[in-house]
Amino acid sequence: MTAATSETVNLLIDLVRRDSVTPDDKGCQDVLGDRLAAAGFELESMPSGPVSNLWARRGQQAPLLVFAGHTDVVPTGDINAWSSPPFSADIVDDHVIGRGAADMKGGVAAMITAVERFVTAYPEHPGSIAVLLTSDEEGPAVEGTRHVIDVLQQRNESIDYCIVGEPTSAHTLGDVIRHGRRGSLGATLTIHGKQGHVAYPHLADNPVHRAMPMLSELTAIQWDTGNEHFPSTTLQISNLHAGTGATNVIPGDLTVEFNLRYSPETTIDAIESRVNQLCRDHHLDYDIAWKDSAHPFITSPGTLTNAVQQAIQESTGLVATLDTGGGTSDGRFIAPTGAQVIEFGPINATIHQIDERVSCKDIDALTQIYESVLIQLLAKRED
Ligand SMILES: [Zn+2]
Numbered sequence: 001m002t003a004a005t006s007e008t009v010n011l012l013i014d015l016v017r018r019d020s021v022t023p024d025d026k027g028c029q030d031v032l033g034d035r036l037a038a039a040g041f042e043l044e045s046m047p048s049g050p051v052s053n054l055w056a057r058r059g060q061q062a063p064l065l066v067f068a069g070h071t072d073v074v075p076t077g078d079i080n081a082w083s084s085p086p087f088s089a090d091i092v093d094d095h096v097i098g099r100g101a102a103d104m105k106g107g108v109a110a111m112i113t114a115v116e117r118f119v120t121a122y123p124e125h126p127g128s129i130a131v132l133l134t135s136d137e138e139g140p141a142v143e144g145t146r147h148v149i150d151v152l153q154q155r156n157e158s159i160d161y162c163i164v165g166e167p168t169s170a171h172t173l174g175d176v177i178r179h180g181r182r183g184s185l186g187a188t189l190t191i192h193g194k195q196g197h198v199a200y201p202h203l204a205d206n207p208v209h210r211a212m213p214m215l216s217e218l219t220a221i222q223w224d225t226g227n228e229h230f231p232s233t234t235l236q237i238s239n240l241h242a243g244t245g246a247t248n249v250i251p252g253d254l255t256v257e258f259n260l261r262y263s264p265e266t267t268i269d270a271i272e273s274r275v276n277q278l279c280r281d282h283h284l285d286y287d288i289a290w291k292d293s294a295h296p297f298i299t300s301p302g303t304l305t306n307a308v309q310q311a312i313q314e315s316t317g318l319v320a321t322l323d324t325g326g327g328t329s330d331g332r333f334i335a336p337t338g339a340q341v342i343e344f345g346p347i348n349a350t351i352h353q354i355d356e357r358v359s360c361k362d363i364d365a366l367t368q369i370y371e372s373v374l375i376q377l378l379a380k381r382e383d
Contacts, residue, residue, distance in 0.1 A: 012105055160335065174369070
């Protein structure tokens with residue numbers, strides 16, 4: 001038997017037991033929607049294709065404070081490698097173990113109970129609260145938050161503050177808040193040569209040999225040095241393929257995929273023209289396809305970052321660092337509307353891993369932090 005668990009941890013367990021691998025929501029949003037409806041929220045289901053999205057709002061006045069999150073999870077990997085089944089949500093050493101426990105059903109459970117507590121204490125609160133949930137954050141992310149934001153923008157429903165409950169803490173709950181993210185730009189570069197026999201290289205043109213000096217230069221480029229909020233832009237090659245499998249054939253083509261995580265100090269245009277110039281300098285016969293998947297964004301330190309930092313300090317004693325590291329998140333779709341957006345949630349050390357876990361104590365502290373932000377931004381507001 002385990003010790004009694006809090007209401008937030010019980011909700012987290014219920015969510016983890018639903019194997020909601022992208023884009024399948026497996027009823028998570030129904031459970032959460034029922035609770036929000038009972039707390040006085042108006043629910044709007046906004047499905048798109050196979051994706052479930054929920055927009056739940058309480059109040060019609062500004063400012064609007066939104067909690068955003070996703071109910072989908074990444075696949076488990078080898079189930080037998082888990083120390084307890086990934087969808088059983090066992091509690092071991094005061095941690096809930098399971099796929100999605102940290103990314104991000106823990107954050108979602110905490111935002112729901114925080115909102116419930118807040119509206120019980122302040123039923124006539126000024127401003128409005130909304131919860132935005134999607135089942136497509138870990139996948140293509142086209143029909144999820146982006147879709148909901150499109151609908152909101154079409155009807156001029158604007159968000160003032162948004163807290164995304166992604167796991168941003170690094171070592172201790174409350175050490176890191178993300179107030180922006182780098183951009184992400186992908187490329188698939190195909191270098192054309194001429195296939196032939198390895199014994200007759202004068203009759204062929206080896207694209208591997210052509211590519212190597214160019215790739216070596218590409219990976220050595222210093223794109224920028226970042227700025228006070230962003231680390232410098234980086235490029236990583238993720239896939240490289242050439243060859244027929246035979247050892248006596250010079251391949252006809254080489255394909256390389258790479259991705260840049262870029263700061264606002266470098267633009268997409270600058271990256272593309274520099275890569276094209278490099279290909280021309282190396283006299284390559286090539287095609288390149290770009291994938292623009294996220295633009296960088298930043299929320300300047302101000303009302304929202306201050307409220308979250310203060311709430312963290314009250315609950316944990318820590319002074320949280322503002323940071324723009326990590327991968328992309330749905331904040332990229334919300335920030336361009338002009339909203340102040342931050343991401344804050346549990347420790348991310350085990351996300352997407354075997355034995356993903358989150359501390360019950362942290363989940364309870366997180367609820368308290370979210371509730372304190374609500375109090376600061378809505379209840380203590382001066383009209
Ligand atoms: Zn996530």
